[in-house]
Amino acid sequence: GQQVMQIPQYQHVQEGEDFTTYCNSSTTLSNIQWYKQRPGGHPVFLIQLVKSGEVKKQKRLTFQFGEAKKNSSLHITATQTTDVGTYFCGSGNTPLVFGKGTRLSVIA
Amino acid sequence: ETGVTQTPRHLVMGMTNKKSLKCEQHLGHNAMYWYKQSAKKPLELMFVYNFKEQTENNSVPSRFSPECPNSSHLFLHLHTLQPEDSALYLCASSQASTSGGPADTQYFGPGTRLTVL
Numbered sequence: 001g002q003q004v005m006q007i008p009q010y011q012h013v014q015e016g017e018d019f020t021t022y023c024n025s026s027t028t029l030s031n032i033q034w035y036k037q038r039p040g041g042h043p044v045f046l047i048q049l050v051k052s053g054e055v056k057k058q059k060r061l062t063f064q065f066g067e068a069k070k071n072s073s074l075h076i077t078a079t080q081t082t083d084v085g086t087y088f089c090g091s092g093n094t095p096l097v098f099g100k101g102t103r104l105s106v107i108a
Numbered sequence: 109e110t111g112v113t114q115t116p117r118h119l120v121m122g123m124t125n126k127k128s129l130k131c132e133q134h135l136g137h138n139a140m141y142w143y144k145q146s147a148k149k150p151l152e153l154m155f156v157y158n159f160k161e162q163t164e165n166n167s168v169p170s171r172f173s174p175e176c177p178n179s180s181h182l183f184l185h186l187h188t189l190q191p192e193d194s195a196l197y198l199c200a201s202s203q204a205s206t207s208g209g210p211a212d213t214q215y216f217g218p219g220t221r222l223t224v225l
């Protein structure tokens with residue numbers, strides 16, 4: 001099955017700074033999904049990427065799927081306190097295989 | 109609201125108790141999942157039901173017993189748990205992927221916060 005490694009595990013940033021989390025695999029991935037889990041909440045779907053080199057944007061969030069389809073990144077520009085939470089990547093079919101997540105803290 | 113409900117939201121039980129967690133989805137999905145989330149192992153997949161058939165059991169101890177009576181309901185029966193089983197138990201549902209295609213979006217319930225004394 002597809003395995004994904006996610007880095008970093010934790011990230012603390014000042015409000016206004018950028019943030020990036022990476023999802024890496026040793027094998028070619030069929031897809032990447034990104035989820036956000038707010039503190040005390042449950043994971044919520046953000047986006048899915050399936051094409052090599054695909055880039056999608058949602059306001060301040062930019063999602064990228066590598067050309068070799070072995071890595072993906074989520075970049076947040078000018079973080080806000082509302083961005084706090086854990087960001088998970090997942091890949092595969094039924095079921096998805098999730099990475100361990102990156103916990104983002106934003107200091108106001 | 110994501111269309112996936114879980115009850116109870118909080119549960120405290122002793123090691124000798126028997127309890128059940130319930131999950132219901134109103135999204136017309138045909139795949140349902142149980143995850144365990146703890147500080148040590150975020151989003152640990154436990155069980156997968158695909159069209160009511162269990163397709164995955166990730167080496168889960170027998171003190172956890174899943175049941176899927178239909179495509180909308182999923183239960184997790186708990187018996188003689190250990191304190192290390194204390195965690196957030198999340199249910200999720202999705203449309204099962206077909207022909208090896210990419211997975212459909214997973215919709216998570218709010219979870220049951222379980223404490224085993």
